[in-house]
Amino acid sequence: MEKLIITCALTGAEVTKEQNPAVPYTVEEMAQSAYEAYKAGASILHIHVREDDGTPTQSKERFKVILDAIREKCPDAILQVTTGGAVGMSDDERLAPVELRPEMATLDAGTINFGDEVFVNSFPSLINFAKKMKEFNVKPEIEVFDRGMVENAKRLLKMGLLEAPLHFDFVLGVPSGMPADIDSLTYMVRSLPEGSTWTVAGIGRYQLPMAVYAILLGGHVRVGLEDNIYYNKGELAKSNAQLVERVVRIAKELGREIATPQEARRILNIK
Amino acid sequence: MEKLIITCALTGAEVTKEQNPAVPYTVEEMAQSAYEAYKAGASILHIHVREDDGTPTQSKERFKVILDAIREKCPDAILQVTTGGAVGMSDDERLAPVELRPEMATLDAGTINFGDEVFVNSFPSLINFAKKMKEFNVKPEIEVFDRGMVENAKRLLKMGLLEAPLHFDFVLGVPSGMPADIDSLTYMVRSLPEGSTWTVAGIGRYQLPMAVYAILLGGHVRVGLEDNIYYNKGELAKSNAQLVERVVRIAKELGREIATPQEARRILNIK
């Protein structure tokens, strides 16, 4: 089994300091939270950026400042920018940080309800996103919230817009998406093109069990405050690092070693 | 095992006479095609309506004329109107035929890409649709194109907007949706609330194998030109009835009896 790649989803676009004061907003907070997660064992840092008041933004400039600040503290970590953006943004707005040529970016592989809103990712948009990442030599992490999205990715692969081996993130437990249970996870794993890698992001209370399944199954793990603000039921997480540390402890108990960023690059075929 | 309920999806909104001349548009064509399918063994007629030139419409008046014409020829068939509508229509437009109090209507249980378009069914819309059907005493057939949509239905059930037992239609094989294979079908069946009934609509060349799986598994079957215009590879279907007849023949070979409309009402708990 390959070593375990841990991604830390530091802040997201929706969780707030009101919900958990450990959620980082500012440049310094982001850099510090990234650093702690990285020291704890995260080799990939999944990055949304927010204004100092917490407002999420896809501003290229803000991304640049934050990526630079993180790079200074975690020189060899893999930085993965989000292209999720917010409801109503154009593809170009969402894709702005890709122009900074981070090593990775997320590619949301289809449309789905998010709460009362619709998170729109039409097929023509998917083509835009894939092309842009290819152009800027950014490795996509394909975000799938439901089974059909894997099919979209396969189509992009067949069209030559994505390059094998693909890397997927199963986001499980979103209310209108695929639930976070072992039947769903193993079904998803079976659906991937051969040679693909995968990580799993269980939402909320599913973060921990999904992480542990991934450790056992040879997948990889995403944790962090973006997806889950609790450490235990009714007990807020103190930091992103605390969530990473638990995964590291459990992986160690289970005999799965943690990948360094350099090892993660090799596993994910990042060039 | 319960008797087999066959639904015939007569015309849909997208297939055309250019693709297959048997696709019915006019009132007379709809009534005749419905009648043949019904005589062949369909107990539910799934109905979109179109203008004489094939343009799809959610016009209540057009629905009324066509439902009446079908009822005249198939007095005891269960008529199921679509509320799928077309891209850009409001909920109210899509819901218009529900006011005619047909016995059943479809309820699309989430948002998904359809080709280059997005078929939007936000959660607030789902609430609208469920309420309207409840108000007009119309039994919903919950259309699910991917796994997360079952979760939406469960939420509506919990909210009291849908009433158990639920009836689902798994639409499998849409390019951005769940694929039509046995792993997906059994996974979906396991996901249903206990006591639910289900039918399956395999798209295109998947219509036949999905139908046969359903016959064997105790589910129900939807066939018809809306979902599939071919009888065999490269050979157009001659009529809706021809597709129904094949299901009837196979069900007979497999020892599963065909439900009459009256039996279908009991199985689906239509009151």
Add this chain to the structure above:
Amino acid sequence: MEKLIITCALTGAEVTKEQNPAVPYTVEEMAQSAYEAYKAGASILHIHVREDDGTPTQSKERFKVILDAIREKCPDAILQVTTGGAVGMSDDERLAPVELRPEMATLDAGTINFGDEVFVNSFPSLINFAKKMKEFNVKPEIEVFDRGMVENAKRLLKMGLLEAPLHFDFVLGVPSGMPADIDSLTYMVRSLPEGSTWTVAGIGRYQLPMAVYAILLGGHVRVGLEDNIYYNKGELAKSNAQLVERVVRIAKELGREIATPQEARRILNIK
């Protein structure tokens, strides 16, 4: 999908003329029943032999007479001898017909309860059986009654006693074995070494549904009076051919062509 190989299990060792008069015992009955099944579409004839009074035997002489009689009527059919024998027989007794160098023989891949008896196939016996078949250039059909038996076959493969690609027969629905349902069948299919072929023998009333699943899934089918003496509930099968004919009709409805013996040889890699 490859063409469909139909195996007909003509007589077995346990069903009797008292249960169904169509069960063949004598040389003439066996040859005639084989011929009818072969004409109906069976490319493999699975053969137990019995004395004229129905007593099962592994006598090499009796096998020779019957194989010769069948070959005369079905010159190109693939003859598959059983090595199942009866409780208490030695390996050598069970293996006697292999010395006749038929194209195929069954290899029971583990031990399991059969009714109140134990059908013993220890691992050292499996080694004997595999070696003998290799020595006589007989293609084994690996009979698996439960999941662990696939593991036994993999071990023999690793030991070089079986040769890839392996060919399996899932015998499903024996009271102490794996049940005949789609969950079990798909689980078994996922367990096979890549490149393996498989057929399925559903016991009793499971013969037909298992056959249909196999047609749809790209597997192959075994039917015949050995496994099932009924045509429908409460209605005895008139002949082995009648059971084959139904599979052929359904395969035709489902667009799967029937393999000739020559095509079956290629699919199974029989040299």
Add this chain to the structure above:
Amino acid sequence: MEKLIITCALTGAEVTKEQNPAVPYTVEEMAQSAYEAYKAGASILHIHVREDDGTPTQSKERFKVILDAIREKCPDAILQVTTGGAVGMSDDERLAPVELRPEMATLDAGTINFGDEVFVNSFPSLINFAKKMKEFNVKPEIEVFDRGMVENAKRLLKMGLLEAPLHFDFVLGVPSGMPADIDSLTYMVRSLPEGSTWTVAGIGRYQLPMAVYAILLGGHVRVGLEDNIYYNKGELAKSNAQLVERVVRIAKELGREIATPQEARRILNIK
């Protein structure tokens, strides 16, 4: 989710002090090892007995001495005697310790190859075992090594020889049995009669991952030197307690509480 019942399989019949000096043989060793495992969190002690030189025995007297010694140190632990015995023993020999009326005993639910031997449990024997346990008011733990054995248990249940709710132990990873992987485990769980409880014993290096799956899935866990003499690859376990402690630590990380013996009795419906 119910609290986690940990069973410790202290010594078995096959592992030796030569393989791992921590394997207990003598009365004192058994009592001490049981005590440590119990203090670590095991609520059920699964007990084989051996002579001082390690020879396994089903002697009622030896069982009595050892059960008494264990009871003295672990007054409220649930003692579960094996009825597995050794190749060649009669049912009566194997059942001898049941007459001591321990709270639980194992019931091996079918026949399977064990290495080069056959572990025979014919259906008539299963009837004997079930009857004896019923007579002595001993709760059976149904040992299943492959899928068909669940069917045997269901038959005994239907015959009234076992009483619902049933409690199963999935022994996974025996060379000729069902392998220890998540696909097998979830398949097995789906096969149980509703209301059943289950534990899992992964053999050798599968002990730990199977335990963790069970923690996550709501099953229960069996660990111990009988099934696995290693703590990590190439590193012998120091004691039974060490294996229990690791499960307790992981369960704690995963938020699953450990059942006391009294809680285990309630969960298993032991009266």
